[in-house]
Amino acid sequence: MYKPSYQPGNYPHGQEYVKQWAALGSWFLGPKAENIDVFNNLAIEAFKGHANFRKNYFPTDSAYITPDITATDAYESEKKQLEQELATMIEQLKNSTPIFSVRFEGHMNWDTTMPGNLGYLAALLYNANNVANEASPVTTPYEIEVGNQLCEMLGYKFTESKPDPWGHITSCGSIANIEAMWACRNIKYYPFCVQKALNESKELAGAKNFEIYVPRLQSKQKLVDLCNWDLLNLDIDDIVAIPDEVINMCNGITPDDYSKIVDKNNLASLGWWKFIDLYGLENGPVVLSPMTNHYSWPKAAIMLGIGQENIIGIEFDENARMDIKDLKTKLDNCLKTKTPIISVVAVIGTTEESAVDPLADIVECRNEYKKQGLNFAINADAAWGGYFMTMLHEPTTNRRKSVAKIPVFPLSDYTTRHLLSMRDADTITVDPHKSGFCPYPAGSLCYRNGSMRGFIQVEASVVYHQGVDPSVGVWGIEGSKPGAAPAGVLLSHRDPEAMELLKAIGPDTLINAFAVNLKGNTDLKVCNDINFEVFRRLSHTNPHENIMRVPLILTSSKLKPLIYGKAVKQFKKRLGLPANTDGELGFLINTVMNPWVAELQKIKQVGSIFRQTVLDAIGMITDEPDIHRFVSPDMITDTGDLFGDHLPMFTMPAHQYHAIAKFNVPDQNAVTLIQGKYKEQSQLSSGKRLPIIFGNSKKSGLQNFLEDAMNEAIDMNFFVGMPSATNKPFLTTKVKVLDIPHRNHFDMTLTDYPAKLTYFMYGENGNAYLSHNMSMRPDVHQVVKLDKKPADVPDILLELGIDVTINNLEGKPLYIDGKIVDPLQLKEYTISYLSTDGIIAQSTIYMTNDDAKVWFDAVDE
Structure with missing residues (x-):
């Protein structure tokens, strides 16, 4: 247990405290379920609405679960079993990670909004499947509306002069990233099959002279005359416009006719081996990505046949951001060797460091290199950072004054510049279930040019005509997917102040990567051991572990020198370690999504918890083994349970602890003997009475032996009064530790x-x-x-x-x-x-x- 740095009586309260958090109070269920009555009432209304829908759908239809059925023993037995199983599950779920708490600062998720949860629950019972419109006539339009909202939030513009942006919900950011690479790959190689069709197909003879802009030449040229290298480096917008333009040049050709002619020789139809052989390609494609990329990017390369080794890593600068100098070096090499680049990935808020890659500089690089003949798509992986764009929107006129009382985490000028550059990325992955505070599963992918999605459409024409989509299932990787997910996101977005509130409470990509070291220590192993020990104490991975003994939840990772380069050297130097020390550096991570953590007393409490944990961790690593004694405050129970209060000393580091544990003696004969000794002492006058003292029989660090004894009973010696040369143990027996209510290093x-x-x-x-x-x-x-x-x-x-x-x-x-x-x-x-x-x-x-x-x-x- 932690020891708070504040004392009772100093906790914040009163009108000013209420004002500060009033706006947030109506938006979340609350860390202590403060809004449970509000939530219950609204959830019941959602369920009642569904029940009424069932009852009123052809109301003359007969009921099937009749009173005769509900009166049977079989029905009652099954109902009771359901009640029992649900009760068991509810009890087990109480040991889940408490993501709703201000004590949770682990991964990139936190409490979900009440609108998000209520929207999800409202749609859940309808079990809508957004794979096809006929299975989801309500929730498919929800998903399209959510996609439009996300595109607008991210900076994509809806205009009449070009195809609109388009977005949709995915189960996660990984699926979105894979889809983004899939679309960009197919578009990159699409001009080849069009060129072949224009040269060979009589039906497309009218478009034989079709021209397209060639960035290397800065002029339009006939598509049929282009070399392979120029075909591989055309602009995305020009490529996705090819179907409509070619069809318009050919009389009588329908979109389906066009697709049958062209698509039979595209990459999606032929596969890599036949495609490369047919078109005489020499170099396979690559994807350039920072070394902090999410694992979904190499996964995408594997799935798409590009190959994991063709994800070319870009080095970091000292802040774990993509190094533009190294990017240019890799671009120069691709230009020199004529290696096609499918895309350059920019991570907008890395998983571990919350670093924002210099997207604006990447856009400038593309403009510079495509004039030299090297062109590529840009994929912004903003799964974490996309919603931070809400902080850059201008306040709306209906914003209530109370919102100003909510703590605001400002964005840096650097972050602002590169967030705003997302409008120039070709695809953006963003997860409403992260910084959007919506329930899982709710990732998403947004296309700057909505026509791009047609190039991963399997069942129909690649041509996308503006209008209402019949479904969203024909685009993307997933088939069946819940309509409840976009319903939850949409209701969260539709809240009158949702986007403004997100702006007010959104963190500045605050995933803090940090480490601790013992002052004067230059040993990397010792530093890593301390950080691992802190993480072990401040994490919850075992469902059988008592979550009530984990006062704060963080996560951790490692910096690998071969990947992090300059960043890991700088980090080691700041920790007092030799910069060139070989080996990985372990570090801790806290993710700040919780607006209430900004409250002053909570900051003090979190700081106190962390400081005490670090002190305990250092002690765990550095304490010399010794014998530790405990005084029992009371009689041992008949089942062998007894508390023990550690006997401390200030002068010996190994004993600088205030520790209390609950022990158990499994041997019944030993229990009886201990009880007898206790009774003997209780019959003496208070001045002569001695307590029962016990402790480990073999030397060990205090924390080590307490935790070891939680897993397996160990030998302990029992004494009447303090041990001495003349006061020998009256008993040595196996003892197990059941719980550690208190353990504070001085x-x-x-x-x-x-x-x-x-x-x-x-x-x-x-x-x-x-x-x-x-x-x-x-x-x-x-x-x-x-x-x-x-x-x-x-x-x-x-x-x-x-x-x-x-x-x-x-x-x-x-x-x-x-x-x-x-x-x-x-x-x-x-x-x-x-x-x-x-x-x-x-x-x-x-x-x-x-x-x-x-x-x-x-x-x-």
């Missing part, structure tokens, strides 16, 4: 005590214990058994453990006659603590029993 940089006295309170089954939060040397290690669980303290908080403050006692040690003494001189105190929903609560604790004061030690006095 922060040895502290120079002052807290203002008020604080304890960690924990317990279960009506029993409650206090353990003093130690701050700095000297201090008090004190363990107290309360008479009973404090009233009004929720059981869940006691099981998790919470910090409590005794407001009328100072946080520094209490001295009497020059010695540190027990600060709890009274039998009862009022405590303050942070209760459920962040509310400051108070209760009373009682210590009237003579066995309340289990342990007191002035540590390093």
Whole structure:
């Protein structure tokens, strides 16, 4: 458990706090399900609407699930089984990754908007399949409308002088990227089959003199006269216009006639082997992409027969962005060797570093190189960064004043310039299920020139005529796909302030890549070990792991020198490592999609969690093995459960911990023996009574042996009172760790005590214990058994453990006659603590029993 840097009583509240977050409050279900009533009511309305649709569709049709059926034992049995299975699933799902929480800063997803979820649920029961219009007459137009909205958001223009842009929903960004390369590949090689058809087909004789602009010559030339190299370097807009222009030059030729003549010799029909042989091509194509490219790009190259090795990686600069100098070097080589380039990929917000490639500079490169005869498409992979364009829109007139209270993360001038250049990219991948805060599956692909999609159409003509699309399933990779996905995106987009709100809360591509190192350490392995240990503690991958013990969720990756080059050298230097050190550098990643994380107290809390985790991680790596002792605050249970409070020391690094664990002794004979020793001591007067002390029998780091014992029981020694040369263990037995409610490494940089006295309170089954939060040397290690669980303290908080403050006692040690003494001189105190929903609560604790004061030690006095 983490120890907050703030104390109860300082949590933000009041009118100013309410004003700051009011606009967000109506848009999300909320980290604590604050809007559950609103959501339930609206969801029920959506389900009622569907039920009414079923009831009123031919209302005279008879019912099939009749009262006679529902009254049978078989029906009731199946219904109960469904209820039980659903209850089991609901309980299992509670250990899912809590993406809705401000504590989740892992991957590129966060909470989804209520409009997005409600739109998805509203369409879910209709089970619309957007593969064909007849299966989705409502949701297909939804998808087309969403595609138009995305195109407009990204900067594509709808005009009367050229084909409109076009976009559609895909299941993910990977599918969109693969489709983008597929379309660009087919378009790149399309002029060859047209040239062949014009030379050989009598039906196309009227277009024999068809001319097309040749960038290398900066003039129009007859298509039939062009060499292979010029055919491979025409402009996309000119290529996709060929079908309409050729058909217009030929009397009586229909689009279907044209397709039958031309398409039989295109790449899609012949495949690579026959196509290359037919047209006498010498060099295979390549795709230029930054080394940070998503794995979907090499996957696309494999699937399309281009080959993974023909994804040519472009080196990074020190900021992990595409290095334009290296791009030009690769372009020069392709020009020299006459290697055709299908496309150059620009990543707008990389997965790990959130780097934005210099797209505007790539566009300038294309303009420069196509005059030399080298032309290519540009694919913008803006799966993460596309929605950041909402931050560049001008405010609408209906924007409420309260929106201004929402925290804004400004975009840099660099990022702004290259985001705006997306309008010049030929395709853009953007994921509404990432920065659009919509439910999965909702990736998308947008074409600058909507006619491009016709070149991956399998069943019909490549010719695209402006008008209403009969379906969206004939374009793209997917067949069946849910109509619910575009319905969710559309309702989220249609919210009156949706786009403006996204502008207000959108992060500045804030995926932060960072690492930590121990001051003075120059060993790469030690640095990597510390970062891995931090990640291990701040991640959730095991469904059987207690998610309540993971206070913050991050993710991680590695910088590979062969890929990251200058970037990894610079990173190592900043960490205090030799820049030329061989080996990969592990690093941590946090993704900031959560608007509430900007709240000041939350920033402090996250910082406190992370600092404590780093201290623990360093300790895990550097602690010397030793014997560790625990004091038991209470009798061991009949099932062998007992808590243990670690005996700390400030002067020895391996013991600089405030740690509490729940143990279990599986051997029943050992349990009986421990109970007997406890009872013997309880019968003595309080002044002579000794606690049960136990600990590991073999030397180990504290954290190592606690975590090892969670997986397998280990040998531990039990004593009555403190071990010594004369006080030998009365028992050695196997012990397992069930839970670790508290584990804090002392922060040895502290120079002052807290203002008020604080304890960690924990317990279960009506029993409650206090353990003093130690701050700095000297201090008090004190363990107290309360008479009973404090009233009004929720059981869940006691099981998790919470910090409590005794407001009328100072946080520094209490001295009497020059010695540190027990600060709890009274039998009862009022405590303050942070209760459920962040509310400051108070209760009373009682210590009237003579066995309340289990342990007191002035540590390093």
